[in-house]
Amino acid sequence: xxxxxxxxxxxxxxxxxxxxxxxxxxxxxxxxxxxxxxxxxxxxxxxxxxxxxxxxxxxxxxxxxxxxxxxxxxxxxxxxxxxxxxxxxxxxxxxxxxxxxxxxxxxxxxxxxxxxxxxxxxxxxxxxxxxxxxxxxxxxxxxxxxxxxxxxxxxxxxxxxxxxxxxxxxxxxxxxxxxxxxxxxxxxxxxxxxxxxxxxxxxxxxxxxxxxxxxxxxxxxxxxxxxxxxxxxxxxxxxxxxxxxxxxxxxxxxxxxxxxxxxxxxxxxxxxxxxxxxxxxxxxxxxxxxxxxxxxxxxxxxxxxxxxxxxxxxxxxxxxxxxxx
Amino acid sequence: xxxxxxxxxxxxxxxxxxxxxxxxxxxxxxxxxxxxxxxxxxxxxxxxxxxxxxxxxxxxxxxxxxxxxxxxxxxxxxxxxxxxxxxxxxxxxxxxxxxxxxxxxxxxxxxxxxxxxxxxxxxxxxxxxxxxxxxxxxxxxxxxxxxxxxxxxxxxxxxxxxxxxxxxxxxxxxxxxxxxxxxxxxxxxxxxxxxxxxxxxxxxxxxxxxxxxxxxxxxxxxxxxxxxxxxxxxxxxxxxxxxxxxxxxxxxxxxxxxxxxxxxxxxxxxxxxxxxxxxxxxxxxxxxxxxxxxxxxxxxxxxxxxxxxxxxxxxxxxxxxxxxxxxxxxxxxxxxxxxxxxxxxxxxxxxxxxxxxxxxxxxxxxxxxxxxxxxxxxxxxxxxxxxxxxxx
Numbered sequence: 155x156x157x158x159x160x161x162x163x164x165x166x167x168x169x170x171x172x173x174x175x176x177x178x179x180x181x182x183x184x185x186x187x188x189x190x191x192x193x194x195x196x197x198x199x200x201x202x203x204x205x206x207x208x209x210x211x212x213x214x215x216x217x218x219x220x221x222x223x224x225x226x227x228x229x230x231x232x233x234x235x236x237x238x239x240x241x242x243x244x245x246x247x248x249x250x251x252x253x254x255x256x257x258x259x260x261x262x263x264x265x266x267x268x269x270x271x272x273x274x275x276x277x278x279x280x281x282x283x284x285x286x287x288x289x290x291x292x293x294x295x296x297x298x299x300x301x302x303x304x305x306x307x308x309x310x311x312x313x314x315x316x317x318x319x320x321x322x323x324x325x326x327x328x329x330x331x332x333x334x335x336x337x338x339x340x341x342x343x344x345x346x347x348x349x350x351x352x353x354x355x356x357x358x359x360x361x362x363x364x365x366x367x368x369x370x371x372x373x374x375x376x377x378x379x380x381x382x383x384x385x386x387x388x389x390x391x392x393x394x395x396x397x398x399x400x401x402x403x404x405x406x407x408x409x410x411x412x413x414x415x416x417x418x419x420x421x422x423x424x425x426x427x428x429x430x431x432x433x434x435x436x437x438x439x440x441x442x443x444x445x446x447x448x449x450x451x452x453x454x455x456x457x458x459x460x461x462x463x464x465x466x467x468x469x470x471x472x473x474x475x476x477x478x479x
Numbered sequence: 480x481x482x483x484x485x486x487x488x489x490x491x492x493x494x495x496x497x498x499x500x501x502x503x504x505x506x507x508x509x510x511x512x513x514x515x516x517x518x519x520x521x522x523x524x525x526x527x528x529x530x531x532x533x534x535x536x537x538x539x540x541x542x543x544x545x546x547x548x549x550x551x552x553x554x555x556x557x558x559x560x561x562x563x564x565x566x567x568x569x570x571x572x573x574x575x576x577x578x579x580x581x582x583x584x585x586x587x588x589x590x591x592x593x594x595x596x597x598x599x600x601x602x603x604x605x606x607x608x609x610x611x612x613x614x615x616x617x618x619x620x621x622x623x624x625x626x627x628x629x630x631x632x633x634x635x636x637x638x639x640x641x642x643x644x645x646x647x648x649x650x651x652x653x654x655x656x657x658x659x660x661x662x663x664x665x666x667x668x669x670x671x672x673x674x675x676x677x678x679x680x681x682x683x684x685x686x687x688x689x690x691x692x693x694x695x696x697x698x699x700x701x702x703x704x705x706x707x708x709x710x711x712x713x714x715x716x717x718x719x720x721x722x723x724x725x726x727x728x729x730x731x732x733x734x735x736x737x738x739x740x741x742x743x744x745x746x747x748x749x750x751x752x753x754x755x756x757x758x759x760x761x762x763x764x765x766x767x768x769x770x771x772x773x774x775x776x777x778x779x780x781x782x783x784x785x786x787x788x789x790x791x792x793x794x795x796x797x798x799x800x801x802x803x804x805x806x807x808x809x810x811x812x813x814x815x816x817x818x819x820x821x822x823x824x825x826x827x828x829x830x831x832x833x834x835x836x837x838x839x840x841x842x843x844x845x846x847x848x849x850x851x852x853x854x855x856x857x858x859x860x861x862x863x864x865x866x867x868x869x870x871x
Contacts, residue, residue, distance in 0.1 A: 202685045206550065217693035227682045229553050230692035232572055235546035241536060242508060242550025242558070247683055249505035249534040249556050255675075257684045281546065284539030 157366050159359070161198045170225065171197050172205065177223035178215040182384040182391025184398065185212050187355045188297040189268060192377070193226070195365040201264035204243060205229070208236035208269035208278055211304040211383075212297065234277040237285035237294055240267040244290045264369055265292035271312035272302045275338050286345045286374045293368045297381035300335070307386035311336040314406075316433070316442035316451045318388075324441035329451060334458055342376040343412035346478060349375040351411035351420075356380075356399035360409055360420050367411070380407045388437020397435060404432045405463045410470075415478035417469040426463060429456050485663040491622035491654035494661045495561070495587045495647070496521030498629035500531045501669035502585075505556035505676070508536035508547035512566035513599045514651035515589040519561060541566035545573035552582040553691045555681025557633070559584065563651055564591035564605045571609065577644045578613025578707065580692060581679075583636035584644040586614075587629055590752065590803075591651040592838045600839020601651040603751060604804040606780075607812045613707050615645040615714055616781040618751045620737070622659040625649035627731060628778075630664070633673045634721045640713040642679065648780075650753040652839065668728050711782040718779060735784045737776040738791055740766060744773030746854045747792060747828075749817055750801040751780060754835070754842050758801070761847040772851055780813070785820040792821060797829040797854040801847075801867070803836045811864060818861065831859035835867035842868060 172193030179186055189205075189212065196203045204227045207213040213230045216223040231239040244265045250256040267285075269278055274296040282294060301319055302308035309319040314335050316324065324330035343350040349371040351364040361379075368375035380401050382394045389397055401407035402421060406429055409421040430452055433439040442448055489497070496518050499507065507526075509519040525531045536551075538544045544560045551558035562570060567588060577584050592598040593605050606616060617632060619625040625647060632645040649655060664672075680689045695703060715735055726732035739759050741747055748758050755776035765772045775791060777784055792798055798821065802811030809815065814832040821827055833850050836842045846867040853859055 204682060204685065214694045217690050219693040219695045219699050222690035222693060224690050225688060227685055227688045228690045229550060229682055230690075230694075231546055231549050231576060235543060235573065238538065238543035238546035239550035241538075241543075242506065242547030242552075243554040243682060245506050245508070245534045245536050245547065246551040246554035246556035246558070249551075250554070250683060252532070252534075253505065255505075255555070257681070258686065261685060263683075263685070280539060281543045284543055287539070288536065 157195060157198055157362055162194055162362070165198050166194055172203055172224060172226045173216060174223050174225050176221065178218065179211065180385050180391070182394050183211070184355050184381040184394040185297045185299070188295060188379040188381050191355065191358060191361045192266060192293070192295055192365050195362045196264045196369060199366060199369060200262055201369060202261045203264045203266055206231070206236050206240035206243060206267040208273035209233035210270035210273055212268060212270070214304060233273050235281050236267040236269045236273060236278060238281040240265050240292050241285040241288065241290040244292050267292055267294045269294070269296055270304065271296060271298045271300060272310045275311035275336050283345065286342065286348055286376065289347060289373055291373065293365070293375045293377060295377045295379060296338070297379050299381045299383035301383070301386060303383040303386050312338070315455055316439055318438045318441055324445065329445055329447060330442060334455070339378050343415070347373045347414060349373070349411070349413050352378045352407060352409055354380040354398045354402050354407055354409060356395045356402060357409060357421060364411060364420070371413070386438060388440070389435065400427070400432045400435060403427045404429045405459045406432050408463060408466055410466055413477065416473045416476065417466060419466055419470055426460070429459050485665065486660060487663060488658050488660050489622065490517065490656050490658050491625045491649050492517035492589065492656065493521050494622040494626040495629050495649065496525065497663060498626045499559060500525040501664070501666050502559070502630065502633055502673050503531045503670070504533050504559045506534050506536065506548070506551035506558040507560060508538050508544045508551065508558070509560045510538050510541045510544045510566060512541065512563050514591055514655045515561050515563040515566065515587070517655065518587060518589065541569040542573065545570040545577060548584050549573060549577050549580065549582060552584050553580065554683045555678045557676040559586065561587040561589070563589040564593050567605045568593055568608060574609055574612045574614065576692070579703070581642040581710070582644060583642055585629065585632040585636055585647065586644065587625070587647045587649065589651040589655040590648050598838040601653050602803045602837050602839065606646060606648050607804045609646070610781055610812065613643060614781065615643055615779065617645060617647050617778060618776070618780055619647065619649040619654065620753055620755045620776060622654055622657070622661050625654055626661055626663070627725065627729065627733070630669055630672060631721050631725050635714070635717060637677045638717045639677065641710050641717055643707070643710055648752065653753045662729070664729060672725070672728055714779065714782050715784065715787070733778055735777070735779055735787050736791060737778055739774045741773035741775060741791055743771055745771040745796040746799070746851060747795050748772070748774045748799045748801060748847070748851065749813065750774070750776060751813060752803065754801060754803065757842060757844065758847050761844050761851070764844070765848070765851060770851070770855065783816050783820070788817065788820045789824060792828060793824055794826060795828040797831065797859055799831045799833060799850050799854055799859070801850070802832070802834045805834050805837065829854065829857070829859045830861040832864045833867050834864060840868050
């Protein structure tokens with residue numbers, strides 16, 4: 155079933171998809187749109203979404219008891235187990251369906267698990283990998299703001315080199331995080347039966363299409379969404395989309411998908427902008443840019459980005475029509 | 480008493496797995512860990528052979544086992560898992576969440592020493608580490624009780640006045656791997672006894688969406704904890720009711736405290752789990768020698784049966800408590816609980832604390848006899864922890 159923008163416009167003219175107003179996320183935060191884009195796609199395509207959330211910004215600011223910003227079934231369990239929790243929910247669904255105990259067996263359920271980068275790249279990676287390996291039919295979405303923002307901007311496996319964080323700050327002696335961001339998308343793509351994609355709220359149509367693909371994929375899906383934290387990225391609260399767009403245009407956040415090993419770049423940037431443009435727009439790199447070794451670190455990052463882009467192009471060519479299974 | 484139709488010599492693990500097969504839960508998520516492993520192996524075989532149609536989730540860790548079971552139970556399924564020792568410790572965080580979310584999960588635990596150094600044999604340090612987690616703890620003496628309690632636990636957990644998860648503790652190896660004769664109930668009888676799951680606010684009732692596991696700040700958290708405390712208070716009443724019904728189908732009647740030859744006893748020993756059987760045997764021997772001795776085995780450790788204990792221990796000469804776990808820097812957990820219960824008695828018996836059997840160390844009749852003899856000689860010191868079977 156192909157989704158078109160009119161479907162969304164009509165369906166959600168006067169209705170919130172899953173997450174409603176009244177949550178307490180920071181103004182300008184990209185995360186609610188990540189959830190909203192995913193859930194509105196599901197609902198527009200006739201799915202009934204059920205959502206699991208890892209502990210994090212989205213979780214704490216949308217469910218402050220006795221209030222909730224969710225008008226769909228929602229479960230939070232702990233930090234590192236959103237994937238395991240939703241695998242339990244999804245399994246219960248199959249069990250209850252089989253045994254005729256589902257309240258409404260005619261509904262088409264869609265199971266989503268959401269986590270931030272801390273709960274996904276780091277502490278939750280094991281449970282995510284396990285759930286994907288077991289083949290639960292669910293969509294895991296990481297909203298990647300490149301740090302532990304809920305606890306105040308600490309380093310995560312998704313933090314890029316030179317970014318200011320409180321647990322690996324840029325100081326007089328040390329240049330902050332030295333390591334590159336963990337390439338989680340590739341780790342997830344290496345699971346044998348999975349649909350994996352990167353998305354950005356700056357490219358909504360691409361986002362919707364990938365969610366649609368994930369919904370229709372016969373197996374687990376993993377979606378990585380660029381989700382700037384305006385607070386700790388030190389950008390104005392109307393800049394989340396703009397900065398996401400720049401992430402895509404510089405190749406910092408390439409938009410692509412991997413379906414059972416077949417690579418496809420979904421936004422072919424003709425000429426990548428230099429990553430420095432992306433870094434200079436954010437306050438979190440201000441201290442880095444002042445350092446004498448800034449060029450060294452930025453060049454290393456630039457080289458990585460360029461090579462990764464070339465590698466993606468090559469992978470696209472090499473894996474064309476050659477799915478792993 | 481109903482006629483025994485199905486008497487078999489099985490391991491405790493097989494007895495528990497068979498109970499799970501008969502319960503036929505909607506979802507079982509489990510990870511193998513010694514000495515629980517045969518429970519999930521037997522159960523997986525039942526599923527593979529079509530003898531149970533449970534959806535199994537062979538998770539990648541115990542943390543995920545408990546997480547998936549929480550998800551499944553919240554979704555509206557009857558969900559179970561089983562574990563031991565370090566597996567239970569790895570679940571720890573979610574063990575609390577299961578109870579706090581009032582999810583009626585049943586989990587057999589093959590009790591084992593908690594590392595380190597690593598040890599795979601029986602003691603109670605794993606379950607004791609969870610004693611304040613909000614789970615009900617049942618303690619089995621043998622394979623029969625492990626089987627019976629697993630079935631009874633479903634009714635206890637799902638009772639509308641309780642809605643708390645239940646751990647069914649049975650000693651690792653001693654019960655889990657030892658072969659005993661077990662009387663099994665008919666499948667249909669168990670099915671009828673456990674009935675259909677009673678589900679509250681299921682996540683999968685999508686027309687009535689609920690938010691599970693919200694952020695609970697200082698304005699409500701305390702009240703929610705208070706509700707958990709209250710739910711625990713209903714356990715004894717419900718246990719007795721469930722036990723009565725269970726007696727009707729099995730002929731086996733369980734009380735909150737299993738009191739053996741206690742009625743006229745001057746010296747009473749208290750212990751959890753399989754050791755109670757060895758103590759019963761020793762009590763028989765000592766009775767033949769004219770000693771007025773008895774043994775109490777709490778069938779439930781959480782909530783702690785304080786009032787019931789007080790009723791049974793009032794007026795005794797001495798009470799000896801045997802613990803299969805230590806509490807470093809404090810009194811052993813069962814002893815501490817018993818001692819604190821007796822504070823309110825007008826005439827307090829003499830008290831003695833004995834720690835035994837850590838890491839699977841054997842407990843023998845002569846050890847138990849020694850502890851009793853200390854009591855006969857008036858040689859018990861309430862503030863002294865002693866050890867049985869320890870090389871010193």
